[in-house]
Amino acid sequence: MNLTAVNQTDVCQEYWCPGRSVSLFVYVILYVAAAAVSLLTVCGNLLVIISVSHFKQLHTPANILILSLAVSDLLTGVAVMPFHLTLLIESCWISGPAMCSVFNFVASQATSVSVHTVALIAVDRFLALHSPFFYSEKISPTVICIATLFNWLFSLIYNFILLFVNGNFTDVMCPGKCVYIIDGVSSLIDLLIVFLMPCTLIIILYTHVFVIAKRHATAIRALQVHNRTESSKNRVSDKSERKAAILLGILVIVFLLCLLPYYICSLVIPYSNADLFYVRDVAVIFFFLNSTINPIIYALFYPWFQKSLKLIFTFKVFNKDSSLTNVL
Template sequence: MMETQEEPELCFPHLLNASCRKHARPHSEAMLIYILLSFISLLTASLNLLVIVSISHFRQLHTPTNLLLLSLAVSDFLVGLLVMPFQILLIKPCWLLGDVLCTVWFFAPYITIYSSVTNMVLISVNRYLAICDPLRYSTKFSQKTVKFCVLLCWLYCVMYSFIVLNNNLKQPGRFNSCYGECVINVIGAVDLVLSFIIPFSAIIILYVRVFVVAVSQARSMRSHVAAVKVQRSLTVTVRKSEIKAAKTLGVTVVVFLMCYCPPYCVSLSGYKLKIGTSTNDFLVFLLLSNSCLNPLIYTFLYPWFRKSVKLILTLQILQPKSSEACVK
């Protein structure tokens, strides 16, 4: 008696050989991934919304550095609101929403991820000027200048995404090998240089310089603290504040590099990953998790964030003149 071999399930059974085959996951593994990503998506959107409301509402937080954190929080919020939910759909091997939506969807991760990278570069430049050129920092990095830089950052990310994905817009689905795939094509070398090598090198170089100068200034302040006169104490306090801010934002940058480097390094090595595999899902999850980790870092390292969150959750921001409240 001959045994009949079980036919693999198809994404679109009515299309027969033209349809992609399903790569079934164990039910427990699939449910764990869906629940975990759903929870992280909700947590990411919620925490970054608190950062956005905090910096936007309280006037005391309207500083150039915090405006950069606000821009970063907006990109992280969009990751939690838009990118992560659709990423759950990509975990399932079959893409059921059509070729056009597949191509359009990729604009969300490209714009938000690029904006996170460029915001980190701006934050590194901000800390570099604050520590290494403090006398001209206030004139070079005024609120007006920061707002202009943030606007350019987002415009660049949108334009770059259109350039990278333009070839896929002309004929959506042209790179799919079967119905049920969601595949796009980008110029890997150009994308790798512009979105990884150049910005990440700039971040590392700037923060190495910041670290060296901060250590030098800290030693200098410790050795001269006894001789500092009353009228110069404010300058010392400001320098201490800037160095502390640099250390705090340094933690954010280090975590950012830890989350973003592995996926890009795999791409740099030339190793090919397929959508739907466990390795690919882990690397994507690692990259997207940075958007959730940023506000958690603020919670532990920024007293003003904890105070503002308390005022928001207790609805005290609804009171008159709550924007004038002291949160530092």
């Protein structure tokens, strides 16, 4: 997550802890809504994790990346969203300085892993369509697991250095507040590594994916004149490829739309005299809501996820050899 570079004194003056300014009814509604969103995020991503982990048919390179994305989204739902939503409701950090450090580290870790995982998914889909023979021979579940592990370790080391090595949390800790600050150069580097580079790669690769899918569709239509039976089989395969590309495109568009408000605020705040910190905190909600939306998109568009849900909710996953069940 891109962190904002500001002056410590200004932050402590502009951040304050007001008393509760809404009625008890509204106060309760806000907490119920916050709990509902967090619970939906946790349950949705937990179902994705159980589905991909349990059914052996789903142990494919693409689904391993989806599993990694679901784990980072689950981390957001468990350890980030409840604290951030509480901060917005209370207008004050009530969990202490130690939890502030943990909260900001976990939020940065989950965010960077999510962005880079979506980039890896784009690379996976591009290779599957552009070089299918290379993909089937070289891109195995083991290779993807190694890439996923490297992604998590890189994010872990990167965020630790960014947040703790240069003493951000020891330099800035206002009473009752959870403020994270890095210098301007580090902020720009973080913006480049966590947002601009992966998102540019995602847009470029998915543009190629849609071009390739369209080219395949044109080639298959040309075959219909020569061999109607064979072209019918190819048409089904091509439709499946295009559907997967469109679905992942929807995931990426939603992902980018959720990220943009926060990063726009992060770019504007250092150069603005206006008090935009609360606006930035509200924009972060859209960032975190992406973790809630992803499992809903899976449920609506992935047949394997729908079948997995039926087996989970009917407790058939506890049957012997249920992991071998056909869910495709």
